[in-house]
Amino acid sequence: MEAKQKATTALIHIILILISITMLVPFLWMILTAFKTLSESTSVNPFVIFPSEWITENFTKVINNMDFPMLYSNTILLIVGRVVAAVLTATLAGYAFARLNFRGKNFMFSLVLFQMMVPGQIFIIPQYLMVSAMGALNTIFALVFPGLVTAFGTFLLRQAYMGLPKDLEEAARLDGCNIPQTFLYIMAPLTRSSMVALGIFTAVFAYKDLMWPFICNKDVMPLSAALAKMQGQYASNYPQLMAASLLACIPMIILYLIFQKQFIEGIATSGGKL
Amino acid sequence: MANPKKGTSQERNEFIWGWIFILPTMIGLIVLNIYPIFKTIYESFFKTGDFGRGNQFIGAANYVKMFGDPEIWQALINTFKYAIVEVPFSIIISLVLAVLLNRKMKGRAVYRTIFFLPMVAAPAAIAMVWRWLFNAEFGLLNHIFGTKTNWVSNPSIAIFSIAIIGIWSIIGYNMVLFISGLQEIPGDYYEAASIDGATGIKQFWHITCPLLSPTIFFVMITRVIGGLQVFDLIYMVIDKNNPALYKTQSLVYLFYQNSFVENNKGYGSTIVVLLLAIIMVITVIQMWGQKKWVHYS
Numbered sequence: 001m002e003a004k005q006k007a008t009t010a011l012i013h014i015i016l017i018l019i020s021i022t023m024l025v026p027f028l029w030m031i032l033t034a035f036k037t038l039s040e041s042t043s044v045n046p047f048v049i050f051p052s053e054w055i056t057e058n059f060t061k062v063i064n065n066m067d068f069p070m071l072y073s074n075t076i077l078l079i080v081g082r083v084v085a086a087v088l089t090a091t092l093a094g095y096a097f098a099r100l101n102f103r104g105k106n107f108m109f110s111l112v113l114f115q116m117m118v119p120g121q122i123f124i125i126p127q128y129l130m131v132s133a134m135g136a137l138n139t140i141f142a143l144v145f146p147g148l149v150t151a152f153g154t155f156l157l158r159q160a161y162m163g164l165p166k167d168l169e170e171a172a173r174l175d176g177c178n179i180p181q182t183f184l185y186i187m188a189p190l191t192r193s194s195m196v197a198l199g200i201f202t203a204v205f206a207y208k209d210l211m212w213p214f215i216c217n218k219d220v221m222p223l224s225a226a227l228a229k230m231q232g233q234y235a236s237n238y239p240q241l242m243a244a245s246l247l248a249c250i251p252m253i254i255l256y257l258i259f260q261k262q263f264i265e266g267i268a269t270s271g272g273k274l
Numbered sequence: 275m276a277n278p279k280k281g282t283s284q285e286r287n288e289f290i291w292g293w294i295f296i297l298p299t300m301i302g303l304i305v306l307n308i309y310p311i312f313k314t315i316y317e318s319f320f321k322t323g324d325f326g327r328g329n330q331f332i333g334a335a336n337y338v339k340m341f342g343d344p345e346i347w348q349a350l351i352n353t354f355k356y357a358i359v360e361v362p363f364s365i366i367i368s369l370v371l372a373v374l375l376n377r378k379m380k381g382r383a384v385y386r387t388i389f390f391l392p393m394v395a396a397p398a399a400i401a402m403v404w405r406w407l408f409n410a411e412f413g414l415l416n417h418i419f420g421t422k423t424n425w426v427s428n429p430s431i432a433i434f435s436i437a438i439i440g441i442w443s444i445i446g447y448n449m450v451l452f453i454s455g456l457q458e459i460p461g462d463y464y465e466a467a468s469i470d471g472a473t474g475i476k477q478f479w480h481i482t483c484p485l486l487s488p489t490i491f492f493v494m495i496t497r498v499i500g501g502l503q504v505f506d507l508i509y510m511v512i513d514k515n516n517p518a519l520y521k522t523q524s525l526v527y528l529f530y531q532n533s534f535v536e537n538n539k540g541y542g543s544t545i546v547v548l549l550l551a552i553i554m555v556i557t558v559i560q561m562w563g564q565k566k567w568v569h570y571s
Binding site: 020 | 293295296298299300304311313367380386388389391397398399406442506509534554
C-alpha cells in the first residue's frame, strides 16, 4: 500500500515538474535571448541555447532608445491613479449597497451588474471621443480615465460588507456613531483584505491593459504599449526585444514573488473579469 | 424601533448617506459605461465623416455591409476557433492541476507560484517571446521538435498556435480559482467514499466534479467571454503582412482596425455591437444549460 502511494506521489511530481518546465521555458528563453548577440540568437548550425558570452549591450541599447524611467513612471502613475480611484469609490458604494436602505438602490445596483455583463470594447469609442473632446489625449489622466470607477470592484466590496455581522453596526449606532463614522471607523477597516484584493487586481490589469493605452496615448505610454510599439520598430532584433520585455516584466514579477500570497488570493477572490 | 420619529430620521439619513456614498461610482459608471453602451449602438447607424466630423446617418447600412462582409464572417470563425480550443483545454488542464495540488505535498507553493507566473507578465512581452519561440527558422520549438513548422504564418494552424499561448497564459489563473473551490468541499465526503472503496478517479467523478460544478461553471462563463474578446495576442503575434492574418484576425481585432486605424468608428461600433449580441446569446445559452449539470448544494 505504502509503495503504491509513493509511486503515485512520484508520478504526480513528474507531471507537475513537466508542466512547470513548460511554464518556465518562455521566461528562461526570454532571459537567455536577452543576453545573446543578434548573430548568436539567429544561429541555426549550431543552435545556441546558452550565450557563449553574457552580454549586456542589448539592455543598454534599449534603455538608451526607450526612456525606461519615463515608462516606469507612467506605468506607476497609471496604476496608482486607478487603484486609488477604484478602491475609494468601490468602498463607499459597496458599503451603501450592502448595508444602507434607500430608494433607488436596487435600480442603481442593477446598472452595476449590467456593466459587468457587457464586453469592455463597447465602451472604448465613446471613452476615446470624451477624452479627445476634453483635449486630454496623451496625458496620464487619459490612461487612468476608464478606470476611475469599477463596477466589478463595487460588487466585490458589497460582497465583503454583506459578510460582516449586523450587530457591529447596531452597537456603533447605540454608541452614537452616525453613518459616516460607522462606515469609517467600524466597517471599512474590517474589509481591508477585500480592498487589498481589489487593489492588486486593479493594478495587475492596469499594467496588462494594451488596447486603451494604444488608442489614447501615442506619446505618454505605459510599458505595455511601449513594448508593442517597439516590436513594430525592431521587428527582428529579438535580443533587444527580449531585453526590453524583461525590463518591462521584472518589476511586477518581483512584486509578485514578494507578495505572492496577496497576489494569488487577490486575483482569486476577485474572481471573474478579465 | 419603538420610537417612530427616530425610525424616519434614520430612514432619511440612510437615504441621504446612501446616495452620497454611491454617487461617485454611479456618476462614473453612467458617464464611462452606461452612456457609452447606447452611444456605441447609436454610432453603429452612422458613417463616420472625415476627421471624425460630420457623421452621416445611414440607417442599417453598416449592418448590411457587415453581414455581407466575408472578412467579418472569417473573423467570427477565427474567434470561435480560438475560444473552442482555448476554453476547454485551459479548463481541463487547470482542473487536473488543481486536483493534483489540492493535497499536502512538498513543493506545493512552488508549483503554484510557477503556474501563476504568466498572470503577472505583460501580454506584449508574453506574445513577443512566444512569437520568438514559434519562429520557423530560429525558434526553440522547431529546434526541439526537429520540425520546420510555420507555427504563426501558416494560415491553417496559426490560430491554434495563438490558442496555445492563450492556454499557457491562463491555466494558472483558472487553477487558483479551482483550488479555492476545492477547499470548500468538506473532507468527510472523501473519507466516506474511501470507506466505501471509491478510489482516486471514482472520487473525482462522483465527488469532486459535482461539488465543484458551480466553480467550473463560473470559470467557463468568464473564460468564454474572455476568449471571444481575444485581441492582444493576435495583435502582437500576427504582423500586417503575415499571410495568416486573414485566418487569425478576431472580431475585436477588426473592431480595433476599423475604429482606430481606418478611422471608421461607425463600422467599428457595428462590429462591437455584433460581439455584444454574440456574448449575450452564448451567456444565456450557458445559463440555461447549467441546470443540466451544475449542482448547487
